[in-house]
Amino acid sequence: MPEALIHVQPDFANWTCPLPLADYPTIVMGHGGGGKLGNELVEHLFLPAFRNAALAHLGDAAVLELAAGRIAMSTDSFVVQPLFFPGGNIGALAVNGTVNDLAVSGATPKFLSASFILEEGFPIAQLAAIVEAMAAAARAAGVQIVTGDTKVVERGHGDGCYINTAGVGAMRSGIQIGPQCAEPGDAILVSGTLGDHGMAIMSVREGLEFESQIRSDCAALNGLIANVLDAAGPSVHAMRDPTRGGLASTLNEIAQASGVGIVLQEKSLPVRTEVQSACELLGFDPVYVANEGKAVFFVAPEAASRVLEVLRAHPLGRDAARIGYVTADHKGILVARTAMGANRVIPIQIGEQLPRIC
Amino acid sequence: MKYLTEFRNGEIARAMAREIDAITTRPCKIMEVCGGQTHSIIKNGIDQMLPAEIEMIHGPGCPVCVTPLDLIDKALAIAAQPGVIFCSFGDMLRVPGTAGDLFQVKGSGGDVRVVYSPLDAVELAEKYPDRQVVFFGVGFETTAPANAMSVHLAKRRGLKNFSMLVSHVLVPPAIEAIMSSPGNHVQAFLAAGHVCSVMGYWEYPPIADKFQIPIVVTGFEPLDLLDGIRRAVTQLERGEHRVENAYERIVSFAGNLEAQRVLAEVFEVTDRAWRGIGVIPRSGWRLNARYRDFDAEERFNISGIHTVESPLCHAGDVLRGAIKPAACPAFGKECTPRHPLGATMVSSEGACAAYFNYGRFLSVDQLAGASHA
Numbered sequence: 222m223p224e225a226l227i228h229v230q231p232d233f234a235n236w237t238c239p240l241p242l243a244d245y246p247t248i249v250m251g252h253g254g255g256g257k258l259g260n261e262l263v264e265h266l267f268l269p270a271f272r273n274a275a276l277a278h279l280g281d282a283a284v285l286e287l288a289a290g291r292i293a294m295s296t297d298s299f300v301v302q303p304l305f306f307p308g309g310n311i312g313a314l315a316v317n318g319t320v321n322d323l324a325v326s327g328a329t330p331k332f333l334s335a336s337f338i339l340e341e342g343f344p345i346a347q348l349a350a351i352v353e354a355m356a357a358a359a360r361a362a363g364v365q366i367v368t369g370d371t372k373v374v375e376r377g378h379g380d381g382c383y384i385n386t387a388g389v390g391a392m393r394s395g396i397q398i399g400p401q402c403a404e405p406g407d408a409i410l411v412s413g414t415l416g417d418h419g420m421a422i423m424s425v426r427e428g429l430e431f432e433s434q435i436r437s438d439c440a441a442l443n444g445l446i447a448n449v450l451d452a453a454g455p456s457v458h459a460m461r462d463p464t465r466g467g468l469a470s471t472l473n474e475i476a477q478a479s480g481v482g483i484v485l486q487e488k489s490l491p492v493r494t495e496v497q498s499a500c501e502l503l504g505f506d507p508v509y510v511a512n513e514g515k516a517v518f519f520v521a522p523e524a525a526s527r528v529l530e531v532l533r534a535h536p537l538g539r540d541a542a543r544i545g546y547v548t549a550d551h552k553g554i555l556v557a558r559t560a561m562g563a564n565r566v567i568p569i570q571i572g573e574q575l576p577r578i579c
Numbered sequence: 580m581k582y583l584t585e586f587r588n589g590e591i592a593r594a595m596a597r598e599i600d601a602i603t604t605r606p607c608k609i610m611e612v613c614g615g616q617t618h619s620i621i622k623n624g625i626d627q628m629l630p631a632e633i634e635m636i637h638g639p640g641c642p643v644c645v646t647p648l649d650l651i652d653k654a655l656a657i658a659a660q661p662g663v664i665f666c667s668f669g670d671m672l673r674v675p676g677t678a679g680d681l682f683q684v685k686g687s688g689g690d691v692r693v694v695y696s697p698l699d700a701v702e703l704a705e706k707y708p709d710r711q712v713v714f715f716g717v718g719f720e721t722t723a724p725a726n727a728m729s730v731h732l733a734k735r736r737g738l739k740n741f742s743m744l745v746s747h748v749l750v751p752p753a754i755e756a757i758m759s760s761p762g763n764h765v766q767a768f769l770a771a772g773h774v775c776s777v778m779g780y781w782e783y784p785p786i787a788d789k790f791q792i793p794i795v796v797t798g799f800e801p802l803d804l805l806d807g808i809r810r811a812v813t814q815l816e817r818g819e820h821r822v823e824n825a826y827e828r829i830v831s832f833a834g835n836l837e838a839q840r841v842l843a844e845v846f847e848v849t850d851r852a853w854r855g856i857g858v859i860p861r862s863g864w865r866l867n868a869r870y871r872d873f874d875a876e877e878r879f880n881i882s883g884i885h886t887v888e889s890p891l892c893h894a895g896d897v898l899r900g901a902i903k904p905a906a907c908p909a910f911g912k913e914c915t916p917r918h919p920l921g922a923t924m925v926s927s928e929g930a931c932a933a934y935f936n937y938g939r940f941l942s943v944d945q946l947a948g949a950s951h952a
Contacts, residue, residue: 427695429695488589503695504670504927554938556938559589559622559623559624560587560588560589560592560623560801561587561589561592561593561623561624561625561628561801562589562593562624562628563623563624563625563627563628564624564627564938565621565622565623565624565937565938566936566937566938566939567938568935568936568938571916571917
């Protein structure tokens with residue numbers, strides 16, 4: 222690809238895509254065919270949005286510089302419906318999801334790939350909005366999208382737009398973090414309110430309207446996590462972003478991986494009133510509802526207040542809370558202390574939560 | 580929504596539990612009728628707060644659990660037909676029929692949709708005039724008004740492609756059946772607050788008289804339940820048997836008259852089979868002659884249903900309150916939420932699911948470590 226083409230519209234702020242894609246206001250099979258139409262997508266949509274040196278070469282692979290040391294790699298596919306929802310869209314989700322998976326592994330996210338599977342007939346304007354959101358999310362997270370691919374499937378064989386992202390990051394040194402590293406006595410902290418993403422999706426998908434709109438918490442957590450690790454890295458034993466399956470699944474997984482018990486103080490769980498109300502209505506428990514911009518930290522008890530302070534000082538951690546602790550009792554099992562003072566087990570859910578009858 | 584905090588106040592709850600402890604002098608068995616109450620009791624640990632003399636017995640008030648197997652099988656058969664859009668509340672989808680569940684029908688290409696209101700199904704029927712839209716109308720008196728209204732609307736709008744597979748059941752006949760069953764040991768009832776919000780509680784005084792039992796209309800939040808239990812225990816200790824309303828903020832004696840009018844317009848009382856229990860006379864509703872055209876059983880005329888219940892499943896004993904879920908030999912072994920043998924292990928209101936999901940397969944000793952900090 223001639224270098225000059227990349228700079229057709231070098232200023233993303235003034236980028237006026239989808240010209241000249243306007244000839245085809247919707248995706249046609251040819252956009253995935255490797256011919257002129259596909260090139261147009263790359264030149265006029267992906268390159269101006271994601272532009273960076275590695276991508277500009279448009280080679281079969283991006284060639285990257287990373288400092289010596291261990292790297293982390295992760296991949297995730299995104300099939301969310303609806304594609305656009307309050308607080309985000311599939312594009313922002315695809316970038317932030319992979320960034321967060323790297324960050325909670327103790328890595329500094331650096332580079333992402335982005336692959337699109339588009340359905341014939343998908344509006345280019347929507348694709349442009351998704352791509353723009355990915356570019357904005359990548360900028361906010363300080364990562365580059367350095368390689369990608371587009372395939373088009375026939376109408377009826379896809380759901381508009383699927384995105385896969387993979388990412389690599391440089392592992393931080395001086396930390397020992399993993400789901401198997403939680404220790405009895407550890408304090409458990411969560412960076413903010415629970416269930417926002419899942420209930421935002423649910424409310425749009427099902428046309429449920431509540432008094433105030435529930436917004437997804439979709440966000441990149443690498444900045445927040447870097448602050449925590451800078452302040453108390455060696456004291457952090459485990460981190461996770463509680464996405465699908467919610468907090469309950471994440472904590473159960475860590476309890477089992479580390480061979481420890483976990484006690485949750487139900488009263489301490491931060492849940493927005495509108496999310497709690499929506500959950501009540503549908504018979505859901507917020508601990509099982511997905512988050513896309515929250516992290517859970519297992520930290521040595523003496524570092525807990527410091528970490529909480531650091532979390533609350535960050536815009537994404539204002540509602541952070543200490544929600545429980547690790548115990549040597551009831552290994553592999555998550556127990557909640559109810560507001561009544563009783564105990565109940567919170568198991569992993571079998572499938573999705575199902576809206577109840579009455 | 581203040582009930583999220585006020586009616587879940589731990590301190591007040593503990594004070595009420597102490598009060599109940601103080602007035603209790605003898606063993607008593609109280610049945611909460613509704614599955615929603617069962618879940619609230621187990622989820623919040625209300626039963627753990629009560630004195631040892633009080634045993635809460637979990638009643639049959641889970642609509643998913645008592646929907647008879649042959650009707651589930653009919654639902655599966657109808658949902659699998661080409662051209663049908665089969666609409667259901669979410670928690671019916673995983674209920675096991677003789678061969679599979681609605682999720683499996685959906686996975687095999689059936690158009691099965693979760694709706695939040697039967698009115699959504701009516702709208703689907705209008706939107707897809709060349710498809711048959713069937714709504715699975717299950718539930719107690721609580722869900723019945725909306726279901727009745729949807730059939731009423733479909734008729735008024737002249738929709739020929741909407742029908743309802745009806746399995747409505749009624750609480751008062753179930754209470755009578757439990758009290759009349761041999762070996763019954765239930766001494767008092769917490770009537771289901773939401774059911775009474777529709778029907779009022781005028782149906783209950785004759786039952787309280789006939790069987791000499793206290794019946795307390797009770798809500799679902801921890802403090803509602805403790806209040807209901809306190810009133811039931813007080814009556815038992817005094818040897819009284821009255822109907823009391825502990826859910827006055829929602830329930831009136833007469834109930835929702837407009838809802839009752841719609842119910843009378845659309846439904847008529849019929850004998851119903853309850854899964855795990857058997858046929859209870861005059862214990863359900865079906866569409867009456869004016870609305871018979873909208874009955875999916877008539878429209879689809881499904882025959883050749885041969886139901887087979889798991890011989891291991893003791894859901895009937897659980898639903899009658901004869902045994903606690905964990906006392907079933909299959910509980911947590913052959914029967915788990917992943918591989919449920921009976922509906923009580925599936926539904927969000929089923930007693931077996933409540934016991935499994937809230938960890939009642941562990942002894943209190945195993946959980947005791949949790950209360951150290």
